[in-house]
Amino acid sequence: MKGDTTPPTSGGRETRPPAVSFEDIEKGFFGVPVLKRVRFSAQAGRITGLVGENGAGKSTLMNLLGGNLQPDSGQLRVNGSPYAPRGSGDARAAGIAFVHQELNLFPNLSIAENLFLTEFPRAAGGLPWIDRRKLRDRARHLLDQVDLAHDPDTPVERLPPGERQLLEIARALGAQAHLLLLDEPTTSLSVRECARLFDLMHRLRTRGIAMVYISHALGDVLNHCDDLVILRDGEVVGRGPAAEFTQERLVSLMVGRELNQLYPVRTPPPVPADSRPREPLLDVRGITQPGRVRDISFRLAPGEILGVAGLMGAGRSELARILFGLDPHASGEIRVEGRPLEGGPRRRIREGLAFLTEDRRHEGLCLEASVADNLALVTLGQHARTPVRWLDLPGIGTAVARIRDALQVSTRVTDAQPVRTLSGGNQQKVVLGKWLLSEPRILILDEPTRGIDVGARFEIYQWIHRLADRGSGILVISSEIEELIGLCDRILVMRQGELSGEFPRGEFNREQILAAALHTSTS
Amino acid sequence: MTRPLPSRWIRRALDQAPVLLVVLVLAGFGRMSDRFLTPDNLTQILLQAAAPVIVATGMTFVLLTAGVDLSVGAVMFVGAAIAGKMALAGYAPTLCLAAMLAVGLAGGGINALLVTRLRLAAFIATLAMLFIGRGLGRWITQTRAMNLPDTFLHWGSANVLGIPGPLWVAGAVVLIAQLILSRTPFGRQVLAFGNHPEAARRAGVRTRPLQAAVYILCGLCAALGGGVALTQLGSVSPRFGEQYEFDAITAAVLGGTSLFGGRGRVFPGTVLGAILLKAIFSGLVILQADPYLYPLITAVIIFVAVLLDSLRTHLLPA
Amino acid sequence: MNPAVPVPLRRLSADARAAILLPLVLFLLLAAFTPGFATAGNLGNLVVAGLPLLVLATGQTVVLITGGIDLSVTAVIGLTSVLGALVMSGDAGWLRGSPAATPVALAVMLGTGATVGLLNGSCIAWLRMPAFMVTLTTTLFMGGLAVWLAQRQVHAESIYNLPAAFLLLGNRPGLAAGVAIAAAAATHLLLTRTLLGRWFQAVGYNPRTALISGVPVGGTVVTAYVLSGMMASLTSILITARLETGSPSHGRTLLLDVIGAAVIGGTSLFGGKGTVPGTAAGVLFLALLSNGLNQLNLSDFFITMVKGAVILMAALLDVRRNRWARES
Incomplete structure (x- = not known):
């Protein structure tokens, strides 16, 4: 039922059903709505950009398409036919392929083997041997399409991350995918690798492949997408041809909501951090760990609530883990009330630290x-x-x-x-x-309210205030700029492992914070 | 990591470890005794390695999926017990050996069922099978040694084209296993599964039949190895096949196969591992070392192999 | 996902306290169908025979709670027995005839288990080697070492002529029972009433959470194996005293019983869950089972097979129990 799609009629785009369409899709978890009557479609031969803050519902949409989740109501269609996948097999059969941030390649196998793991060409004669020559030829054919010049027999572990990303796309092409979902594919890529990826996307477009491109790099989105869909809080708040949007308009659409959650009022009102006379509770100086964070310095005063904004992968959680002694750092120093902080979590808990991790189920x-x-x-x-x-x-x-x-x-x-x-x-x-x-005297909170209903959120905020009022210093990492603005005395912004901005309470500005967190355009 | 160069060198050294070790052991014992590096003794080492190589080949498949089969020695024993009984009752040797293979198939099948259907941890399921198998074998033999008809020994010492029969069988098994592993979709999927089971499932690999197949293959190899050992020994003692699970795991891990799955080969890895083990014991015999020390030496070798595997997996960056 | 098993039965099996029902049912069955079973003499034998297993399984319970497994306990029994006898034996002992022989021997025996445990635990916690492989390897090594030592020192398997002070533990069932029950009770208190006991549990449930919550995970794991090793040594002391010989082959058949007893008693192979009373019920079950099988005059190899099957059933029950608990 899922595989039989009506063949696209030849001719103009208007007569052809969209490659994929979401029709009034609703989805909630534990009574919290995540997607609200989402309605949009992506056309064959076009790149549709999907943007929104973390938690806006993008990954839930992807999970619905991949069959990992089922919608509560509404209808998915692929090439005009109803599509109700129950697992990754259904998605594959319907010609849908995913290219994720974290790759699904097997580094211990060769390029060619990764491309054809379940579809190996067999030798003639009924024996189960792989036809190595055919495998190489087909692999090379696919590699040509994505402009990778490697020998198909190269083990994947020798490829740099950017080329592995291209390989994932090649695998999708090999599976005859006509709809490609690219979820933040550029986060670990260099500028040149990104350019190669976009080149490839443009070429695939001319072949009639539909692509949905999810990214926080708004410059890239505006430059390379044909259509845009903007999600906020599970709702589509804007869509249309990319030419109709500017970066400023995108940002204001993404964050445009009013304060729809109440934040408790702090009494007594906080004093601006920089005018505090006391010595800092936490003093972080030049923390660097290659590949994770670079030259991070900041101070946390007693009674201060300090927010850390940034995108996923900006190095915020990595910083928190270093502060708590879970991961090493190559250089830099951490001091608590002037004394250097050393050892593992056990020693640091004794020094008054506490760490609520983002992974509640596996680490909390x-x-x-x-x-x-x-x-x-x-x-x-x-x-x-x-x-x-x-x-x-x-x-x-x-x-x-x-x-x-x-x-x-x-x-x-x-x-x-x-x-x-x-x-x-x-x-x-x-x-x-x-x-x-x-x-605790220093409480580090990593995404403290992710996936939590409004009532419980409010109570958690109240506790954060209460602790701060008692003189504890609090570091809050959150992907919701909204939350940080409502809660914090000061906000630091991280981008690609470095501090890229600092905003005291009087100067909180959603657009500026988001701009400091977003990638600069790569083209 | 900040220091890519040393770890790359260490890794390369570890990858070549089996070959280096074999050379070292041969050279070392060769220096200590001039009876070690003789053609006769080397042939003897290869002959002694024939059965372990076959069993370890099956084990390699299981280890590649990050599983383990502790029941191989017990499967050998049950197979040999039944084959022995049949031989003494006058059945043709071919029929006896066929029965042995059937036992391997059944043992592997039960392991596969326990691990893939009933979701038991492989080491606990196969450990239980080890005890059940040994009990069954002793029951069949009534804990008495059986001397088999001479036909078996003739087969075990037969030469074809100047090469002893057991080596032909071991060679064939290794060749087929190597081909399966490197040339069939199944073999490549085994490696993919061992590297990342969840990603393999997402990529559309049918993981349950695949896992079942490796345990069945391992059971078959155990029975075949048992058959070869039977033709070499010409008798079934109550200790037949004992500690073969150790030999097989050690041979595979010494040869570079990881207990954590996804990495390893039958040739040259596992083969060299098995030869290495037998070479060491041959050397010890020639040097007239205290036989009571053998288990200690075996344990140290296994320990070092597992330690190296663990270091390579956890402490070196990918 | 198994509709064939009715819900009340699932609930019952998911409750570790139900473990006590198993030996009870078996007891009634045996009492009803086996003549000569419910005699005071037989029941006394049964308890005495079960004591070493109780001590051993209690130690294993601790390791299983941390999410590991210790397959080396049987070899520790043999090695401990030989070393102890080599210290105190009147024939070949290092301190033969000395009044210090028995106390020194006891210390050496307990130290042996602790050392092996330390070795196991360090490899598992710090070198991150798989627990079953490490402990299998130490089994091979320590078992071989015990045989080698016995051969080297006395050119025989067994070492006789142990001092009378030591044999008291074997001659007086009351004393042995007291020691065994005290060890089990102490472990029970350790698990339920002390910080270390909670750490064992936390590490078994989730080592990452435990680490972040300030539990010294590595040290906790090592301690569990040291404890298991020492319990194995204590088991060896009891067995050696009862059989009046030091021998590397003591305890060789206990491996399946020890894991079986713990798992039947509700200890999970997945870590976190387990109690000493549950394990005691498991020990009682196995003791009844082997006693019953003996009464039926079944041969030793048949008993091995039954025990293998019991392990399988216990492991299966463990998997099911966890799944049913999740579904309820």
């Missing part, structure tokens, strides 16, 4: 363990008495109950329940709770 929680055990994990040592570090179980129980009540974790949840069974909001409260119990 023990999913199969109970709510109480998760809450108590960080501060267990405080309840342990020597010589055998005997635990004061009633004491732990009291502390857990106190923080649980304070955080208002849903009353339907029992302490013995595995954390896995909780909603995202309650799970995040548990992670926050375990750190609150340690009364």
Whole structure:
């Protein structure tokens, strides 16, 4: 049912159904709508740019096309026929191919083998041998189309990232894809590699292949796309030929929403950071780790909420991991109240640091363990008495109950329940709770409200304020500029591993922050 | 990483490790005794390596998928026990060996079922199969050694074109395995699966049949290796096939196959690994080392092989 | 995803406390169908025979909780037995006749297990080698070392003439039972009431979360293997005293029982979950099973097969249990 698409009628584009169309697609997670009546289409032989802030719903759209998710309502069509994929096999059969940031290549196999892993040409005679010559010829044919001059027998591990990206496209072409979805393909590419990629996209366009290009590099989007679709908060807020847009208009459409979430008011109102007389709580000087971050310096004052804006892959989480002692850094220095910070997470927790990671499920929680055990994990040592570090179980129980009540974790949840069974909001409260119990002086929050409903968000913001009011310094990493503006005293912006901007509270400006975070145009 | 050069050299050295080690061991023992590097002794080493090479070839397939099969020795034993019983009951040797292969097929099939259908961890499932198999084998033989008709020994010592029969069989198995691994879609998909199972599934590889196939292949190889050992020994003792799982894993890992999947080859890797093991023990015999030290030496060799594999996988950047 | 199993049964099997039902049911079955089973003498034998396994499986439970596995325990038993006997034996012992022989031997024996555990744990935690492969390799090495030592020192498998003070542990079942139960109880308290116990769990549930939450993951893993090694040594002390000989072949048949007992008792091969009382129930189940099989006059190889099958069933139950718990 999914494979049979009506053959495109010859002639003009007008008579031909779009390569893919989204018709009033809706999708929500745990009652939080992620896509709201999304309606747009991409035409064969055109490049459709899809832009929006992180969390606007782009990746959910891709997951719907790939069959990893199913829409709650609405209809997907491919070449005019209804399309309801249940997995990656269906997407392949419908001629849809994905080129992701993280590649799906096998570095231990050759280029040719990666291209034809499931479609090896067989030798004549009924034996299962691969026809090496045919394989090489076909691979070379595909490589020619993407302008890669390598021998097809080269192992993929020898290719630089940019060429691997081209190889992914070649693989899509080999699978006879007529719709190509490129999700941030340029993030790890050099300028020259990007130029090659765009060249290739233009050539594919003339062959009638439809492409959906997702990127934060607005200059590239405007230069290379034919049509644009702008998403904000799961809604299409603008679409049309690329010629009708400018970079400024795109940015204002992307961030254009009003403050639709309430941010708690801070009392007492924060003092501008630079006028604080006290010595900094956290002093970061010239932190550099090749390939991750370069020459990062900033200070965090007691009671300050400092935001870090930037795109995915800008080095924000990498910086946080270095600060918490999870990853090494080649040079630079971190000081807490003048004392150098060393050692792993254990030592740093003792110095008053806390780190809420972006990956709640894999780094924040023990999913199969109970709510109480998760809450108590960080501060267990405080309840342990020597010589055998005997635990004061009633004491732990009291502390857990106190923080649980304070955080208002849903009353339907029992302490013995595995954390896995909780909603995202309650799970995040548990992670926050375990750190609150340690009364941190420096709290690093990496995407603290991702995938969390509005109510729980508000409560998390309130806790951040409360901690700051008590004199803790807080570093908030978020991809939602909105959130940082509502929450922070000062915002740092990172781009490609470096600091690219700093905004004190009085000068918060969404467009400027976004501009500082976006790639400069590569062509 | 900041220091690409040393790690590249280390990696290259590790890639060539099997060849280097074989040369070192041969040269070392050659210096210590002039009876080591004789044509007779070298042939003897190859003959002793024939059965382990065959078993280790099957093991290589399983290891390439990041699995493991601890039951190969037990499968050999059950197969040999049944073949031995049949031979003593007067069945033709060919029929006995065919029965042995059937046992391998069945053992591999059960392992495949446990790992792919019932989702048990490979090491625990095959460990249980090791015990079940050894119990079954001892039950069949009633814990008594069986001396087989002379036909078996004749086969084991037969020469074809001047080359002993066991070497022909081992050579054929290695050749076929090498062809499967390098020349068939299945072989290449095994490597892809071992490198990144989820990406292989997304790319459209049918991963369950693939995983099942490697365990069945491994069972078959174990039985075939057992058959070769049977024709060389001419008897089935209650300890037949014992510790072959170690020999097979060590040979493969020494030859550069990773326990973490996705990397390794049958030729020359696993073959050299098996020859290396046998060369070491041949050297120890010639030097009249204390036989009670052999297990210790085996353990140290395995340990070093696994350690190198672990370092290569975790501590060197890709 | 298995509609054939009714929901109440799934719930029951997902609850680790239900582990105690298994030995109970088996006990009733055996009592009903096997004459001579429910006699005081037989039941006494059964308990005494189960004591070493209880100690061993308790240590294994700790390692399984951290998400690892220790296959080297049987070899540790043999090596410990030989080393202890080489210290204290009246025939060939290093301290033969000395009053210090027994205490020194006990210290050497416990130290042996701790050392092997340290080696295992370091390879697994710091060198990141796979646990099953490391411990299989140490099995081979330590087992071989035990045989070699015995051969070198006394030119035989077994070492006799152990001092009377040491044999007290074997002569008085009450004393042995006291030691075994104390070890199990101490481990139970360690797991449930101390910081280290919680760290074991956290590392088994999720090592990354544990690391970020300030748990010294490497040290915790190493400690688990050291503990398992020492429990294996204690097991060896009990067995050596009861059999009145030091021998490398002691404990050789226990490997499947030890993992089987833990997993039947609700300890997960995936880490995080496990209790000492559950494991004790598993030990009781296996002790009943082998006692029953003995009563039926089944041969030793048949018993090996049954144990292999029990492991498979236990591992299967573990996989199912985890899946059912997730679906509920």
